[in-house]
Amino acid sequence: MFSLGSKKPDDGAASDWKSRLKRGLSLTGERLKKVAGVFRAHPKIDEALYEALESQLLAADVGVQATTHLIDSLRKSARDKRLEDGAQLEAELKAAIGALLAPLEKPLPAEWPRPFVILLAGVNGAGKTTTIGKLTRLFQSQGRTVLLAAGDTFRAAAREQLQSWGERHGVTVVSQHGGDSAAVIFDAIQSARAKGIDVVLADTAGRLPTQANLMEEIRKVKRVIAKADASAPHETWLVLDANTGQNAVAQVKAFDAALALTGLIVTKLDGTAKGGALAAIAREHPVPIRFIGIGEKPDDLRPFAATDFVDALFE
Secondary structure, eight states, X not given: OEEOOOOOOOHHXXXXXXXXXXXXXXXXXXXXXXXXXXXXXXXXOSHHHHHHHHHHHHHTTXXXXXXXXXXXXXXXXXXXXXXXXXXXXXXXXXXXXXHHHGGGOOOOOSEEOSSEEEEEEOOTTSSHHHHHHHHHXXXXXXXXXXXXXXXXXXXXXXXXXXXXXXXXXXXXXXXOSSSOHHHHHHXXXXXXXXXXXXXEEEOOOOOOTTOHHHHHHHXXXXXXXXXXXXXXXXXXXXXXXXXXXXXXXXXXXXXXXXXXXXXXXXXOGGGOSOTTHHHHHHHHSOOOEEXXXXXXXXXXXXXXXXXXXXXXXXX
């Protein structure tokens, strides 16, 4: 057994991350500033305010169900606290979004068996292979040894990219040209066990949720992993491109049905105004968000913290 607990950052590092997070979420923040503008444009709390607020939340990719939930929450706060000034609802909205996202913040347990096997899935272009490289660096910074499994046997470029990450970080990459994805990952787990490696990061081929044959193939991968280690994979993560907006919810539902996801990694938040889709995920199909990515640098991938995320949006 070994601990996956990350080192507590010093105050300077935490402050730097919050500044970068604010910059990275600036496009989504601009959308929410329009939401905040509704409160100033409607000084009186009435139906016109709620209707305008609903329109802006939907435009911010918050989604129908989450928007309805947030509006209902604001109505209740206004009633219970006897609020009359629209500006007073801005703080209530921030609190309501924070409460909605808070359950998605779920740290990894402190103790896991060795090797700790993480299976990563996602559609093509979500940033899966690059994310594996960043996770490798993160785990190494915690003193863990890592082995990579090039389970995307469909694309030679994917194997080459993963090999590049392996060379950059000095870790072994188990791969083969063509062949069976499940077999590659099975061999990687066996190798990790023999070498006493702490973490196995298993890549898989990108696939759309509508590709039934490929979804069945990844189910097979998970079944074969269990033959190498009955308790594995210990984590199954879906990598999501934040630019997909509301389509992210459909991806989460489909991959969760196929793989029983234990977490999400949301990438490319710095290049989109659709970060509000996290609220839709929280309301419609909540799966813990393990990490978020706000840039290309290795340390731009960090564990999801709901309070920091919401603060960055509203500051």
